[in-house]
Amino acid sequence: MTAIVFGTLPFPNQSGDQIVSKAVSAAIAALFKRTGKIQATVRAEPVAKLLQGSVDGFDFIGNGMLMYNGLRIEDMELYVQAVSIDFSAIFSGQVKLRQPTQASMRVVLTEEDLTNSFNTPFVVEKLQKLQYQGQSLNFSNTQMLVNDDKSLTIKTQIRLGKSTETIDLDLTAQLEVQERRKLQFVEVHYGGNEQSQSLGEALIDHVNDLLDLDKFALDGTQLRVDRVRIRNKQIIFYGVAKINQFPQRK
Template sequence: MTAVVFGTLPFPNQGGDQIVSKAVSTAIAALFKRTGKIEAMVRAEPVAKLLQGSVDGFDFIGNGMLMYNGLRIDGMELYVEAVSIDFSAIFKGQVKLRQPTQATMRVVLTEEDLTTSFNTPFVVEKLQRLQYEGQALNFKKTEMLVNEDKSLTLRSQIQLGKTGETVNLDMTSEIEVLDRRKIQFVNVTYKGDEKAKNLGKSLIDHVNNLLDLDKFALDGTQLKVDRVRIRKKELIFYGIAKIDHFPQRKK
């Protein structure tokens, strides 16, 4: 019976799990401006349960992902728990959840991803909300380095608004997660003269206030990070994504 039903659908010679997998992959890819390889693998046993919208779960693996705000993700893995979907929406190119679910996640950011992200208009605009001694700040050539001792180095050339003076910042820190949702730079060491150190401390405080995952999560999702691992010029985040509804790209 299942073969007869799926054989009448507009995807000939494909099983129901393949149809849903393709739809999920396409829907996730649409959330990003550009992607490398993206693959979603739906698990349903028996496959006939898909007709009722019941899925045992699905695994998603993607790499080379560029978000519309300019942030880059080198790799992402999501392992979604059992979920109920609206099967009829699949043929409209949509993924609709009938109830919330959650997924374990692994997200990889390279040194290059971090540097690129810190130079996007999306992040620069937030950084420039900071003022120093009443002066606007103009950030240039911001660079993030992942060091062999598992510390991070943040460098930037900052031009002070009124005077045009350039202050070179060079700071090295460790990273930790606070309350499973805030990424924090801690145990920071500052290089340079007194002005560079004072401006660096103000910047770190400002950045720590910005790095709340709730501000960066996709629509309909809530992220919780349990562990951060640093290795081979990469930051790897492990945690949970709570999904109330399938994300849609914000216009």
């Protein structure tokens, strides 16, 4: 009976789980400006459960994912728990959840990803909201380095207001997760002269205030980080994504 039903669907020679897997892959890809290889694998046993929208879960693996705000993710893995979906929406290219679900996640950012992120208009605009001694800040040549001792180094050049002179900032810190959602630079060591150090302290306070995952999560999702691993010029986040509705690009 199941074969007869799926045989009448507008996707010949494909089983129901393959249809849903491709739809989920396409829906996730649409959230990004550009992606490398992405693959979603839906788990449903027996497959007939899909007709009622019941899914045992699905696994998603993607790499080279560039967001529309310019931020890039080297690798992302999501392992979604059992979920109920609106099967009829699949044929219009949409993924609709009938109830919230949760996924374990693994996200990898490279040193290059981090450097590029700090130079995107999306992040630069947020950084420039900080004022120092009543003057606006203009950032250039920002670098983020992942060191062998698992510390992170930020180097940047800043112009105050309309000045043509640049102030070099060079600071090194540890990365810590607080309350499972706030990424914080702690144990900071500031280089340079007194002015550079004072400006660096103001910058770190501002950046720490910005690095709240709730400010970056897609609509309908909530991200929580349980562990951070730093190695091989990469930062790897392990945690949980709570999904109330399948996100859509604004």
